[in-house]
Each structure stands twice: as C-alpha cells, then as structure tokens.
Amino acid sequence: MCESLALYMRYVGVSLRAQMQYRVSFVLQVLAQLGVTSIEFFTIAVLFARFGALEGWSLPRVAILYGLVHVSFALAEALGRGFDVFPELVRGGGFDRILLRPRGAAFQVLAAEFQVMRIGRLAQGLAVLVWGLAAQEHAWAWSDAVLIAWAILGGVCFFGALMIFSATLAFWTVEGLELMNVLTYGGVETAQFPLDIYRPWFRAVFTFGVPLACVNYLPAQALFGAATPERVLAGWLAPLACAAFLGVSLLAWRAGVRRYVSTGS
C-alpha cells in the first residue's frame, strides 16, 4: 500500500514535469477554466438577484451545493484524467503496454496523468463554497468541516466512478461514446441546483440510480441549522453511497479488462 502510494507520487511527479513542458498552454487553460466557471456562477447569482430564492434555497445555500459539486468534479478530473483519455489508449494499443507491466491496470491508468490545469475549476469552486458557508447565519462546529471534507471525498468517488464507467465502455466499443458525458457534465449542471426543483422521477433517478444527490444535496442539508436527525444521518451516510458506486464501477472495469484479455482488442 505504502509502496504503491510512493510509486503513485513518482507518476504524479513525472506527469507534472511533462505538463510543465508546455507552460503557456497550461496557464491559458487554467485561466480559461477559471473564466468559464466564474461566468457560470455569475449567471446563477444574477438569477437569484432577480427571483430571490428557489424552493426555499437562498443564493448562499445554493453556493454550497455549487461549491461542493465543482470542487469534487475538479479533483476527480485532475486525478482521473487517465480514464478520460482511456479510449485513445485502447485504440493506440497503449493498454497492451499497461498489461505488460507488473502492476494493476486500474492503478496504472489512474497514475498515468495528474491534470493540474483543473485547479481553475477547483479554485473557483472553493471560493464559491467558502463564500456560501461564510454567508450562513449559523455557528460552525468542527464536525461541519469534517462533513464538508467527507462530502468532497464522496463527490470525488462519484465522479471518479462515472469516469471509470465511461472508460470501461471502451472495452466494448471503439466508437467514441459521449453517452457518459451526459451524466458527468449533465450531473454537474443538475447538481448546481437543489434537487427539490426537479420532478420526482428525475429526483429518484439521481438519488437511487446515479447517486448524484449524495454528492452535495444530502450532505449540504445536514449542514444547515434546522436539520432533522434523519437529514443529518443521511448527510453523513451519503458519501458511503458514492464509495459503493465507485466499487461497482471498478467491478465493471475488471469485467472489461477480462474481456479485453480474451478478445485482444
């Protein structure tokens, strides 16, 4: 475990040094991402300035939802870039090389690239999250900070799982499937707003089908002053559901690797 972590850090070092070969492009990408996500939140803020609140959710509360989902998504994208570009790896035969090395395949794909440019989205998401928290009239406890970190960890598991599911499809078809992007980007967009505003069937899909509600909606509700004990419990358990989702994605991945090894393509 320790040895794998040390190896992972070496991979990250290699990946960082490789990205630093293209500094200008790196800086521009970070700025572009920062700009795009900032405008996005600005539009939400303008909407709230016009309409006040949404189903009882004030702008600062929505900011917490927004912050949690974007921070999680940015971290998952930075960590899981290798899964993002996995279809190209399979097409180019690079996955054979991974199988020719005496380490786990998922580990090597995960370690292949740590994408730093995602700090644009991360920084913006964190800023919005901190602003949202500061604007609450609520005495903060240490347990709240732990719950936020715990929720972010769950969110990283959730988006990581979506990326792994998406990569796993490459074992079955070489045609670029944008199907999973509907869930990742669509999920980020959806989770920026409280699930209360959506229709029940839609809510059910994003709670029990794809546990998007566990990324921010359920943990955020446990943070607010008048949370009932059930809501607090749900908020603390939600990240576990995300971890389970990640576990399921890894099972699918393993089935994909088995298929690859038996079909050779």
Add this chain to the structure above:
Amino acid sequence: MPQILVEGLVKTYRVAERRPGVWGALHGLVRRAYREVRALDGVSFSIEAGEIVGYIGPNGAGKSSTVKVLSGILTPDAGRVEVAGRVPWLERAAHVAGIGVVFGQRTQLWWDLPVVESFELLGAIYRVPEAERLRRQAELTERLELGALLDTPVRQLSLGQRMRCDLAASLLHAPSILFLDEPTIGLDASAKLAVRDFVKRLNRERGVTVILTTHDMDDIEALCSRVMLIDRGRMLRDGSMAALREEGQGERRLVVDLEDEQTEVADADARVVARDGHRVTLHYDPRRVPTAHLIARIAARHALRDLFVEHPPIEEWIARLYREARA
C-alpha cells in the same frame, strides 16, 4: 522442461461485420453480424533458454497473437502454454515481471521527458532496487552508447536513438526472455547494425532468450539460428536457418545478357521468369540439370555478352512458401 512450451494453441476472434452505408451502420447497432477468424489454429513449439528464434509470417499470420499469448495479455481458446513454469495469462503480474517486450512501432518511454526519468520510473514500477537499477542503467548506457541521450527528451530522439533507449528500458528489470517486435523497422543501416550487435551480445553473454518477429530477413539471418514460419495460424516451418536456406536454394537463377535483343531463349530444364531488354532471367533446379550443362547449352544456341548465376533471395523463397500454403 523447455523455458517456453506451447502445445495446440488455438485462438479465434469474432470480427464484427459491417454492412455498407448508413443503413448498414444502423443495422449493426441493433444486430451485429460476426465472422469468425481463426488467428491461431493449433500452433505448437518449444524454446529452450538462451535460444534466439526468428518468428516470421505475413501480416495477419498469427505472429502477434502468439506473442500476446506468450506475454500474458491474451487468453487463448485452447492449448497449453507454459513460460518459465507459469501460465502467462493466469499469473500476469508475476509473469510480465520476468519478460521484456520491445515494439519497434511504439515507444514505452514517456514522450515529453528526458530518457533517464523513464528509466527511474520503470525501475520503481518493476520494483528494482535503486542501486541495482543504477548499475544496470550504467551498463546498458555503455553498451548502447546512450551517454549523450539520457538527458534528452524522448520526443527529440531520432528513431535509431529511441530504439536503443527502448531496448535499455525493456532490460532494466533483467528479464530472462526478450520479445522484439520489428525492432529495426524504419532504422538506417548503421542503427540496424547497432541493434543487431547489441541483441546478439545480450544473448551470448547473458543467455537471454530472444523471440524476434520481423519482416526483415536480414535481421533473421544476422541473429537467429532458428526460424519459425507461420501462416494462417499454422506453423509452416520450424527449423534452423541453414535448413530453410538449403530448401530455398533448390532453385537457382541464371541471368544472361544477350547480344541480340530479339532472340527467344528456351530450354527444357529452365523457365524464363523475367525479360528486360538484353537481359533474361531463368530459373532452374541444379539437381535436375547441372549448372555447367545448362550454361553450355544456352551459350551454344545464343550469342551471349555476359552471364551469372545467383541464389534467389530468401524473401522470395519465403513468399513462395506462403503462396503454396494458401494454394
């Protein structure tokens, strides 16, 4: 017990059949038609530790399927395979730790970084102790003359330099078996020689078993004492290079330059295979007609300016074996 044992290896791929046009593509989404392609059709061989074996065959013959099975990244449908006492695909991690694989067409080095960083990372991936890695790296650097290249980013290397670095990278963990897949493809003459010399020395001094797949018969002649020739998933020949050459040399070529371009050349024991201005090329079997007799007969009938006898290149013989196997 040989180091590599393969018995009755069978592998069939299912290839999705595409119907033409937009409707075909849509149809393919709903119901796919598959065609079965038998890539390996009962291949058997065994290789002792320390051999250098050339594995040749036309494209799609089953070479890379065999190499994939032997290196643990493809599961066969049937057959028995043991490499160094292990079934490759059942114990992938343990198995690949003991083999090295070089693809001439693809580098395993990290593209944007200096070569030495790839070596460091590979050392860690293969769990080679740092001191050991440095020792091997120094030795390989000396043998492959990598000194000036270690700090160069891989993307700036020439193909020949990159291949030398790739060879070193695949040997840092001291594998006992090395798979080389077209290691000299695209290299200039001196780079080819450098690669061949290195492989030969590695085999002789370290006893590393080498399995070489290539289309370059010069590689095979320079390195391999044994050749396995495969086509359509079946082994056509497995023997020494000398035996293969002997077999191929059953046929010889007589090339004559005529004084008169118009003359028709014919002989009962030879057939004309090419005619180019004054030059006529004939094939004959020296066991049926002694070379001296044939030359004497033709020289008696026609006015000749020049003549010479040659062996057909081994490539031609091999191409003919493929053709015969398919006929």
